[in-house]
Amino acid sequence: xxxxxxxxxxxxxxxxxxxxxxxxxxxxxxxxxxxxxxxxxxxxxxxxxxxxxxxxxxxxxxxxxxxxxxxxxxxxxxxxxxxxxxxxxxxxxxxxxxxxxxxxxxxxxxxxxxxxxxxxxxxxxxxxxxxxxxxxxxxxxxxxxxxxxxxxxxxxxxxxxxxxxxxxxxxxxxxxxxxxxxxxxxxxxxxxxxxxxxxxxxxxxxxxxxxxxxxxxxxxxxxxxxxxxxxxxxxxxxxxxxxxxxxxxxxxxxxxxxxxxxxxxxxxxxxxxxxxxxxxxxxxxxxxxxxxxxxxxxxxxxxxxxxxxxxxxxxxxxxxxxxxxxxxxxxxxxxxxxxxxxxxxxxxxxxxxxxxxxxxxxxxxxxxxxxxxxxxxxxxxxxxxxxxxxxxxxxxxxxxxxxxxxxxxxxxxxxxxxxxxxxxxxxxxxxxxxxxxxxxxxxxxxxxxxxxxxxxxxxxxxxxxxxxxxxxxxxxxxxxxxxxxxxxxxxxxxxxxxxxxxxxxxxxxxxxxxxxxxxxxxxxxxxxxxxxxxxxxxxxxxxxxxxxxxxxxxxxxxxxxxxxxxxxxxxxxxxxxxxxxxxxxxxxxxxxxxxxxxxxxxxxxxxxxxxxxxxxxxxxxxxxxxxxxxxxxxxxxxxxxxxxxxxxxxxxxxxxxxxxxxxxxxxxxxxxxxxxxxxxxxxxxxxxxxxxxxxxxxxxxxxxxxxxxxxxxxxxxxxxxxxxxxxxxxxxxxxxxxxxxxxxxxxxxxxxxxxxxxxxxxxxxxxxxxxxxxxxxxxxxxxxxxxxxxxxxxxxxxxxxxxxxxxxxxxxxxxxxxxxxxxxxxxxxxxxxxxxxxxxxxxxxxxxxxxxxxxxxxxxxxxxxxxxxxxxxxxxxxxxxxxxxxxxxxxxxxxxxxxxxxxxxxxxxxx
Numbered sequence: 001x002x003x004x005x006x007x008x009x010x011x012x013x014x015x016x017x018x019x020x021x022x023x024x025x026x027x028x029x030x031x032x033x034x035x036x037x038x039x040x041x042x043x044x045x046x047x048x049x050x051x052x053x054x055x056x057x058x059x060x061x062x063x064x065x066x067x068x069x070x071x072x073x074x075x076x077x078x079x080x081x082x083x084x085x086x087x088x089x090x091x092x093x094x095x096x097x098x099x100x101x102x103x104x105x106x107x108x109x110x111x112x113x114x115x116x117x118x119x120x121x122x123x124x125x126x127x128x129x130x131x132x133x134x135x136x137x138x139x140x141x142x143x144x145x146x147x148x149x150x151x152x153x154x155x156x157x158x159x160x161x162x163x164x165x166x167x168x169x170x171x172x173x174x175x176x177x178x179x180x181x182x183x184x185x186x187x188x189x190x191x192x193x194x195x196x197x198x199x200x201x202x203x204x205x206x207x208x209x210x211x212x213x214x215x216x217x218x219x220x221x222x223x224x225x226x227x228x229x230x231x232x233x234x235x236x237x238x239x240x241x242x243x244x245x246x247x248x249x250x251x252x253x254x255x256x257x258x259x260x261x262x263x264x265x266x267x268x269x270x271x272x273x274x275x276x277x278x279x280x281x282x283x284x285x286x287x288x289x290x291x292x293x294x295x296x297x298x299x300x301x302x303x304x305x306x307x308x309x310x311x312x313x314x315x316x317x318x319x320x321x322x323x324x325x326x327x328x329x330x331x332x333x334x335x336x337x338x339x340x341x342x343x344x345x346x347x348x349x350x351x352x353x354x355x356x357x358x359x360x361x362x363x364x365x366x367x368x369x370x371x372x373x374x375x376x377x378x379x380x381x382x383x384x385x386x387x388x389x390x391x392x393x394x395x396x397x398x399x400x401x402x403x404x405x406x407x408x409x410x411x412x413x414x415x416x417x418x419x420x421x422x423x424x425x426x427x428x429x430x431x432x433x434x435x436x437x438x439x440x441x442x443x444x445x446x447x448x449x450x451x452x453x454x455x456x457x458x459x460x461x462x463x464x465x466x467x468x469x470x471x472x473x474x475x476x477x478x479x480x481x482x483x484x485x486x487x488x489x490x491x492x493x494x495x496x497x498x499x500x501x502x503x504x505x506x507x508x509x510x511x512x513x514x515x516x517x518x519x520x521x522x523x524x525x526x527x528x529x530x531x532x533x534x535x536x537x538x539x540x541x542x543x544x545x546x547x548x549x550x551x552x553x554x555x556x557x558x559x560x561x562x563x564x565x566x567x568x569x570x571x572x573x574x575x576x577x578x579x580x581x582x583x584x585x586x587x588x589x590x591x592x593x594x595x596x597x598x599x600x601x602x603x604x605x606x607x608x609x610x611x612x613x614x615x616x617x618x619x620x621x622x623x624x625x626x627x628x629x630x631x632x633x634x635x636x637x638x639x640x641x642x643x644x645x646x647x648x649x650x651x652x653x654x655x656x657x658x659x660x661x662x663x664x665x666x667x668x669x670x671x672x673x674x675x676x677x678x679x680x681x682x683x684x685x686x687x688x689x690x691x692x693x694x695x696x697x698x699x700x701x702x703x704x705x706x707x708x709x710x711x712x713x714x715x716x717x718x719x720x721x722x723x724x725x726x727x728x729x730x731x732x733x734x735x736x737x738x739x740x741x742x743x744x745x746x747x748x749x750x751x752x753x754x755x756x757x758x759x760x761x762x763x764x765x766x767x768x769x770x771x772x773x774x775x776x777x778x779x780x781x782x783x784x785x786x787x788x789x790x791x792x793x794x795x796x797x798x799x800x801x802x803x804x805x806x807x808x809x810x811x812x813x814x815x816x817x818x819x820x821x822x823x824x825x826x827x828x829x830x831x832x833x834x835x836x837x838x839x840x841x842x843x844x845x846x847x848x849x850x851x852x853x854x855x856x857x858x859x860x861x862x863x864x865x866x867x868x869x870x871x872x873x874x875x876x877x878x879x880x881x882x883x884x885x886x887x888x889x890x891x892x893x894x895x896x897x898x899x900x901x902x903x904x905x906x907x908x909x910x911x
Contacts, residue, residue: 076126267294415447597633759788
């Protein structure tokens with residue numbers, strides 16, 4: 001055997017000097033520990049004295065022979081492989097003088113019985129490999145081998161190396177084998193932990209036939225464990241340009257005694273400049289970033305550690321297009337072959353397209369794609385395609401700069417399930433940015449991305465394309481809202497919600513329905529990712545039923561907040577009015593509500609389709625009580641601090657067929673539920689700011705009762721609207737205005753209204769109104785200043801608010817509206833206020849007017865319920881004047897009263 005020849009001093013000299021197959025002092029030969037038959041000497045397929053044969057190439061592994069102790073791996077077609085003893089006179093895939101078996105081993109002496117090599121011939125990019133399974137402890141290793149090529153082609157790709165069970169293989173980088181001579185090759189790899197894998201020997205062929213490839217013979221497979229300090233890096237060069245500003249490389253080390261230092265050329269920043277011994281042992285990824293301005297030719301990143309050979313990574317930076325191309329992402333690959341479009345390499349498509357280098361035609365740098373199509377159809381049109389395998393249910397983002405001269409082109413994606421098409425309109429010879437999201441379906445697969453002038457009824461022929469990008473968005477953009485519904489009304493004019501963004505690629509836009517204003521209608525992606533609070537303000541005039549605030553951002557699914565608003569609504573005072581806060585099923589504790597009655601698992605909220613279908617259902621959650629015992633119970637709330645007045649409580653409720661004995665109630669009023677599902681309403685008065693309401697059972701007749709969607713509405717008390725178009729303390733008359741209309745309205749159920757005056761100079765018609773109210777006309781006679789009252793007599797008293805034209809509980813059944821006639825002067829406004837105008841600017845309430853003489857003027861501010869908020873008085877001179885009240889007001893309706901010499905004038909203002 002060849003091992004015996006190691007005793008031969010000449011052989012030893014040749015082995016050490018020519019091939020250095022002994023381990024160095026710092027290397028430990030562990031070949032025999034892990035490998036069997038490493039020299040292919042045992043049970044060779046072809047013995048040296050056997051009759052000569054030619055092992056020809058074949059398909060399907062037919063002529064890839066089993067080799068002692070080695071397992072066949074890849075079996076490429078057009079291949080042959082076997083173990084041969086040196087001196088065998090046969091051939092391996094003979095072609096003329098090529099394919100002969102070597103006469104001796106690498107030492108030039110070893111031959112004959114028990115001295116063999118593994119011969120491989122493979123063609124047409126085929127691969128043939130043999131391997132042995134091993135488990136190696138952590139450390140650095142070398143695989144050494146000898147090889148000889150008996151022709152006729154030197155180009156072949158070594159597949160000798162380490163193939164871990166999981167992880168990245170480390171294979172020889174050899175791409176050629178010189179003819180007729182033995183060469184040595186070494187592969188070094190580092191394991192950070194005990195690892196299982198394969199020691200592999202093999203060959204990959206160039207794309208030529210079996211008669212034109214090398215016949216490669218392998219021998220002396222050695223596995224060495226290295227004890228010297230070793231530095232390893234997985235790359236030898238880095239190239240940067242505008243489309244590739246960040247690169248990374250992996251550093252490993254073994255047997256190191258000092259930290260690794262990394263230095264980079266000016267213009268390159270490393271995220272790590274020092275690596276500890278422990279970090280290097282485990283393997284560290286280092287990121288290198290170009291500054292985007294410095295050009296570098298053959299710069300060097302140098303890695304060093306005491307006792308280890310320095311490693312050098314060559315750096316080249318082309319900074320030509322940094323100023324006009326800034327990639328959308330640097331943490332993921334751009335799927336476009338050449339984003340800068342300096343070359344068509346890697347692109348598909350057809351037709352009249354080319355790279356233009358004409359100065360002024362590219363958007364960025366020296367190159368762009370130009371369409372100069374003859375028609376808008378194949379083959380005389382033009383298409384720039386990128387062949388892709390689209391991932392199912394995945395979001396992609398595509399961006400490009402496009403300039404169309406004479407018509408439209410399209411961005412078209414095939415195989416995305418469904419196909420995607422966007423028409424890029426004519427840009428009138430101007431560069432425009434195209435930025436789109438493509439969402440693939442479950443059947444996405446092989447296809448392409450195309451910019452062309454044929455699909456989608458495109459009309460353009462001359463088109464320029466530059467700065468082309470396509471990325472997979474690993475996590476799709478998403479917008480999150482902390483609320484799905486807001487309720488605003490006369491009690492609560494503002495509501496807030498929080499917008500949060502995830503993986504956003506554009507600003508967030510917000511659109512509100514009429515009647516709602518937002519303090520933010522655009523939120524930047526950064527603001528949304530951090531979380532932004534938005535305030536919605538109700539104008540108090542528009543009724544909104546299931547309106548929507550729409551929140552959108554490119555690539556994200558639109559989100560909506562349902563908006564309900566009523567000018568006379570008070571539902572905002574109810575906690576959990578539709579029970580939607582209870583999202584579980586059969587929840588016993590009901591947020592905001594108090595339960596009384598026997599405990600029961602069916603005394604709860606339910607989260608299902610429920611019995612209240614259609615118009616009588618809000619969301620999925622509703623209240624129910626089911627019991628065959630039919631006990632009395634209630635579920636109720638108490639609201640405090642309500643403005644006194646009349647209210648209408650409504651709820652959707654029902655029970656089993658022929659239900660009786662369940663009620664929707666408000667204070668001492670109630671309405672019985674008599675159907676399987678309907679809306680029930682009950683009217684009540686609030687006299688002390690407190691309202692107790694809910695749903696109850698008293699001697700009910702059925703097992704099941706249920707309710708949902710409680711609403712509270714303010715019922716207006718009597719309001720008189722005078723001739724100035726606002727709620728007035730007085731109705732004024734002068735010689736030019738002797739008749740005034742007054743609207744008296746009420747929603748109260750009573751016997752109607754009676755109207756009269758306390759001064760016969762004032763006459764009113766009609767003298768009666770129905771309970772729904774109406775309009776009356778008041779006329780004054782005479783030429784003197786007069787005062788009186790319009791008397792409105794009710795069948796029963798109702799509640800009201802001080803400062804408003806409303807009757808008050810406890811008052812007599814009659815209330816008065818003062819009537820003032822200044823007939824001795826030309827115009828009451830001349831004495832009072834001329835050109836009065838009141839506005840609200842931010843936190844300033846400003847009233848402007850002219851005075852005919854110096855006067856003490858008082859300005860008072862009231863809310864919509866007639867409660868005085870603030871006032872201000874001043875002695876003002878005749879002429880143009882202003883009074884200002886500074887007050888931070890919420891949005892809503894307000895009243896401003898200006899008083900002079902005991903007379904007053906009121907205006908309505910809206911913020």
